[in-house]
Amino acid sequence: MAHLSDHDDLFKPKCKWVNGPLIVGAGPSGLAVGACLKEHGVPFVILERSDCIASLWQKRTYDRLKLHLPKQFCQLPKLPFPDDVPEYPSKKQFIDYLESYAKIFDLNPQFNETVQSARYDETAGMWRVRTVVSGSRIAGRNAEVEVEYICQWLVVATGENAECVMPEVEGLEGFGGQIIHACDYRSGEAYRGKQVLVVGCGNSGMEVCLDLCHHKAFPTMVIRDSVHVLPRELLGKSTFELAVSMMKWLPIWLSDRILLALSWMILGDIKKYGLKRPLEGPLELKNTQGKAPVLDIGALGKISSGEIKGTDFFSKDGFPKDPFPNGWKGKSGLYAVGFTRRGLSGASLDAVRIAEDIGRVWKEETKQAKHIIACHRRCSSQI
Numbered sequence: 001m002a003h004l005s006d007h008d009d010l011f012k013p014k015c016k017w018v019n020g021p022l023i024v025g026a027g028p029s030g031l032a033v034g035a036c037l038k039e040h041g042v043p044f045v046i047l048e049r050s051d052c053i054a055s056l057w058q059k060r061t062y063d064r065l066k067l068h069l070p071k072q073f074c075q076l077p078k079l080p081f082p083d084d085v086p087e088y089p090s091k092k093q094f095i096d097y098l099e100s101y102a103k104i105f106d107l108n109p110q111f112n113e114t115v116q117s118a119r120y121d122e123t124a125g126m127w128r129v130r131t132v133v134s135g136s137r138i139a140g141r142n143a144e145v146e147v148e149y150i151c152q153w154l155v156v157a158t159g160e161n162a163e164c165v166m167p168e169v170e171g172l173e174g175f176g177g178q179i180i181h182a183c184d185y186r187s188g189e190a191y192r193g194k195q196v197l198v199v200g201c202g203n204s205g206m207e208v209c210l211d212l213c214h215h216k217a218f219p220t221m222v223i224r225d226s227v228h229v230l231p232r233e234l235l236g237k238s239t240f241e242l243a244v245s246m247m248k249w250l251p252i253w254l255s256d257r258i259l260l261a262l263s264w265m266i267l268g269d270i271k272k273y274g275l276k277r278p279l280e281g282p283l284e285l286k287n288t289q290g291k292a293p294v295l296d297i298g299a300l301g302k303i304s305s306g307e308i309k310g311t312d313f314f315s316k317d318g319f320p321k322d323p324f325p326n327g328w329k330g331k332s333g334l335y336a337v338g339f340t341r342r343g344l345s346g347a348s349l350d351a352v353r354i355a356e357d358i359g360r361v362w363k364e365e366t367k368q369a370k371h372i373i374a375c376h377r378r379c380s381s382q383i
Contacts, residue, residue: 014147020044021153021335021358022129024118026053026109028098029338030157032076032351035105039078040359045149046109047131053109054098056161057091060183064211065091068203068295070238074344076101077352087238113147118154120332127154127333153333153358160338167199182208188215195220201227201275203292206299209308220309228282228293229270229300230263239295243283256281267296273303274310292343329357 021037023030026048037044052058066088067074071081074089079101085093101107110133118129129149164181172179182204188211198209201223212219230239237245239259246255259282270277278285282293302308329335335354338347 014145016147016149018045018149018151020151020362021155021333022047022127022149022151023155023157024115024129025157025159025338026050026102026107026111027056027157027159027338028054028076028344029159029347029351030109030155031098031101031105031107032348033155033157033335033337033354034107035076035078035101036351036355037358038105038107040355040362042355042359042362045151046107047113047115048109048111049114051111053102053107054095056159056183057095057098060164061091062182062185062204062208062211063091063187064207067094068232068297069240069343069345073238073240073244075348076344077348079104116146120334121150124150125152125332127151129154151333153335155335155337155354157337188212188217191215191217193217197222200224201294203294206294207297210297210299210302213302213307218307221303223275223310226276226278228277228285229267229275229296230259230282230293231266232295232297234259234262234266247283252283252287253281256283259283267300270300273300275303329354 020043021033023033023044023046026046030046030048031053034044034046048055050059068088070087071085071089074094075081075097081089081097085097089097102109112134113131114134116130116132118127120126121128127150129151131147131149133145133147164183166181182200185208188208191212192215195218196212197220198205198212199222201221205221206229209219209221232239234242243255243259246258250258260277280288285291286293299308303310335357337350337354
């Protein structure tokens with residue numbers, strides 16, 4: 001009976017005390033927070049449900065993907081891109097950069113560990129985070145191990161696009177063709193000679209259509225709402241860089257008018273392509289709703305030539321409640337990084353602020369005498 005009892009105990013949830021913040025997610029946001037915490041001398045633990053860092057970039061992006069913004073606006077805190085990396089890094093170059101980032105800052109996420117729940121324990125003043133570790137071997141066979149972490153700070157760095165969203169379209173179940181989400185799309189080679197309907201006119205939708213054209217497919221794009229399309233570069237600079245420069249000196253409404261005037265000179269009137277611009281300017285829309293403009297890298301020319309067709313618009317559908325730049329900090333030691341809808345530069349800014357905030361409290365508390373925190377459950381280990 002004692003032997004059976006010991007065996008059963010192996011499957012009971014383990015309890016671990018985290019001496020510092022618990023970071024959920026090992027994408028760019030989670031790695032950035034870890035690197036910034038290192039600078040402040042704060043220990044931490046990073047959990048990642050996949051088996052690699054930046055799993056979205058490594059496993060759920062198409063082959064031709066390149067960063068749409070210049071590399072200086074996509075680099076993480078404390079480490080610029082190497083000089084030999086082009087201005088718009090490829091998918092592989094960005095993944096290589098993230099791998100180097102993790103190695104340089106000695107960031108070692110715990111992989112294959114999925115968070116099941118997180119709750120704040122008012123009595124203990126701590127976060128209790130339950131996870132499941134897959135791929136463990138117990139008694140000679142694969143098993144899932146449950147773990148409960150107890151921590152003072154919880155940083156959610158799972159990202160804006162962690163879960164794919166498939167629209168509900170009436171009659172879709174009766175469609176006899178293939179249906180995939182953009183995260184499962186790799187290349188247009190498999191669609192050569194076929195007609196493909198692409199739902200969505202964001203940067204991904206535009207680039208998927210362009211890739212399909214390059215592989216001799218026949219894409220049609222469905223646009224659910226109005227959209228701003230801007231050239232990727234204006235006046236010899238990236239459009240994003242130009243916008244940032246203008247907003248330092250000019251109000252948003254004036255910066256928007258200048259951008260739209262320059263875009264009209266280059267792209268012409270996009271209404272003739274079936275594209276309708278929103279009433280708000282591109283910068284105002286990004287600032288108030290987090291909706292990024294499309295940076296054209298050739299898809300608009302394909303629409304103009306008729307290689308990409310557009311359909312009628314249909315209505316809107318539906319993060320942190322507080323708008324940028326205040327959405328990074330919650331209550332009771334809860335933080336969110338990478339949910340600003342401002343890309344990698346927004347995630348980097350969040351990471352710096354979170355690390356500074358935790359580092360300040362950490363230094364104050366480590367000066368005080370150590371004390372024992374009573375917990376309802378015994379902790380089997382400390383990490």
